[in-house]
Amino acid sequence: MMAKSVSGFRHHALIRIWRPAGMQEGEAEMPLVEISNLKVAFSGIEVLHGVDLAIEKGEAVGLVGESGCGKSVTWLAALGLLPGKASVSGSVRLGSDQLIGASRTKLESIRGGRIAMIFQDPSSSLNPVIRAGRQIAEAVELHRGLTGRAARNEAVRLMEMVGIPDAVRRFDNFPHEFSGGQNQRLMIAMALAGNPDLLIADEPTTALDATIQAQILDLLISIREETGMAIVFISHDLGAVSQICERVCVMYAGNIVEKCPTESLFRSPHHPYTRGLFDAIPRIDAGRDRLVPIPGTVPQPGRMPGGCAFAPRCGHASELCHNKVPPLVAVDDDRATACFHPLSDGATASKPNLMQAQQGVAWA
Known part of the structure; x- marks a missing residue:
């Protein structure tokens, strides 16, 4: 893997594809997530027109396009997070599990556990009246079964992992006592609480200034290298996508119109x-x-x-x-x-x- 430092940020000319232990290069394996002919309609008006996409274990895939092209809707539909008026058809398989039409109980066990999602505005995702560390500890309790002191210690470890300084003391701070970049780090810590196989990052750096964006991207790269989880990075920023992804899918008007390795896309x-x-x-x-x-x-x-x-x-x-x-x-x-x-x-x-x-x- 080649990297060089620019303003404290590691710029990856080639990002290593993580493989499970014992898996050799070129060895075929079932995709982690396989989306087939996914269609979504609201009040009878179709907005996704048959999306096909496979995410391999450990890889990072960028999903780019203008607002309204269906990037976020694709994954909200896959996770059963769309409102009741939405009509969803097609197939979304997580390993051998079919997510379309799955029960609420099954989806709740998968969301946050095997697949986690972080959003672009942490202020709308963190509860302002619950202490930040406690929110992370709740996710640990739900997805890992830890309780009491063990859950708190794991939450502190996650806060330290994502770069929150003095995490033991700041466990009891409320979200408004953190900066915007630190709140996004808290959201990443919460997403990691269940040790997910796939992290969906939906415009995670849009509301942040340039230096904080670089820190968040570097954090995602480091976590992926350390844990081997796959990442879907949804963004308008092609430069950011080039940093973190080895493959890119371009969406337009509810369809994928081009997909290829990142270097190939930027080259031609x-x-x-x-x-x-x-x-x-x-x-x-x-x-x-x-x-x-x-x-x-x-x-x-x-x-x-x-x-x-x-x-x-x-x-x-x-x-x-x-x-x-x-x-x-x-x-x-x-x-x-x-x-x-x-x-x-x-x-x-x-x-x-x-x-x-x-x-x-x-x-x-």
């Missing part, structure tokens, strides 16, 4: 939407006064175009694109793209650079 994005995401990021070497935004907006649920959902915003769209939905098909051995006219290397005028994305300074 094939879907025009992915190319548009890169082009909308500032470049200090571009010599232009304005950014290049993607024209238009994500189509509203219930008002989807007849063919490719991205066709009205795409400069490469043909008549075929406006009349037929492109399937997600393999472009090469490690990439799949849902596009009738995928971009080639030569069509990519300014290729994004992985290391510069990690440093958050420019595209080359």
